[in-house]
Amino acid sequence: MDLEHQTMETFLRWAAEIGISDSIDSSRFRDSCLGHSLSVSDFPLAGGRGLGAVRELKKGELVLKVPRNALLTTDSMVAKDQKLSDAVNLHGSLSSTQILSVCLLYEMSKGKKSFWYPYLVHIPRDYDLLATFGEFEKQALQVEDAVWVTEKAISKSQSEWKEAGMLMKELEMKPKLQSFQAWLWASATISSRTLHIPWDSAGCLCPVGDLFNYDAPGDDSSNSDGPESAMLTASPQATSTTNQECRNNGEEAGRVAETQSERLTDGGFEEDSNSYCLYARRKYQLREQVLLCYGTYTNLELLEHYGFMLEENSNDKVFIPLETSLYSLASSWPKDSLYIHQDGKLSFALVSTLRLWLIPQSQRDKSVMRLVYAGSQISVKNEILVMNWMSKKCGSVLRDLPTSVSEDTVILHNIDKLQDPELCLEQKEIEAFGSEVRSFLDANGFSGKTVDFSRKTNRMISKWRLSVQWRLRYKRTLADCISYCNEKRNHLLSTQDRIGDL
């Protein structure tokens, strides 16, 4: 048995001892907290390490219960350590997330002496969140908005780290744990692994509960097995599944309503049992991966907060730069509602604004405005203009980006070859991959040298891959938008001709 496997067994035994269980009757299982409903498995194509069903699970079934004393929160860490408590109390100006990051690093510094040691050793050592991207990976995103979001994430991490510096110093933590690298690790752990709790906006780290991988909210009705309302009454205190959902304040009302119903299906902290309770959000077959909905995220948001993205993400939104006069005309809709869906269709607000923008001002009377706000076409002529304009716009955005869809597809393929340990490529072969690969080698000091595939290099390659994957998905959406608009325009032209023939 390898070391990883052994420590995982120790972790699951420790979890059972402190009352974590995937069974209603937790006293029955002493050797592991799992085995009745779930088991830890590897899902290489959907999040890596995760939790699989060990039997058929019904929608709404309780699959994991984690008592409050097992949760890693600022309160629970501070309660076990007077020095930490005294120091934290002197830094009320720090945000709750900054405090939780310091507490987590402080807890790490205790090593085996920490109550949560069996859990802490299983937290990943590396993350791919945008804040951890280097200059090369950031530029590889290509799209200005995405580069800007990455810059913002990096500078936010830096300033939060500097602000927390004094507290870490007072706690006399080892220099390594006070470093920016350690801070990035702690804040990425919190961003990607915490669950929402009602008493601390920073959330909690939930041993075993943080092994669930992500499923985007969607239509699960096909897998429905039992009334959803049963869930709503079973967990009345379940206000939110993950802490990250709280970031989505101010989103469209429909989206919030949708997310709320998802939250209630997944679970939350329940006062009655003083535990975090997680429920199957749909029916699962034996060995299927059991997933949790962390919230409604675009691919860029998933990258920013979790360090991964989904090829198929019905919540993805593609933003393109639009004319200033269009934005001012769209004042009744927020700027972030003007986007393209992943399948290439225009958002309601975008198509409505374009309809209005492309009609002469003198014709924008009450009846036209009524049609626009109802989401209806103003006229065939106007609709053809909208589709033509959008198709041309997407075409020009695509042309202005440094690489095309087909070039990115090749680059992605080459990165996969680079990452394949079986291939053992020679330097010359690697350089033949193309200019972006050569730039990557240059940027990382490998030009002319043998590439050493150390952990650090592999991490950089993974982040670079994510950037290419993200921009490729972005470009594919624009290409789909062009097809959608052209098709719609051609259809309208043909109906116009037919009307003309009559």
Ligand SMILES: C[S@@+](CC[C@H](N)C(=O)[O-])C[C@H]1O[C@@H](n2cnc3c(N)ncnc32)[C@H](O)[C@@H]1O
């Ligand atoms: C709460 S953890 C889930 C467990 C995690 N796989 C582990 O090994 O600890 C969240 C992280 O898992 C990964 N992840 C979750 N869902 C994923 C998915 N659908 N595709 C790819 N990665 C995913 C991401 O790295 C994310 O930051």
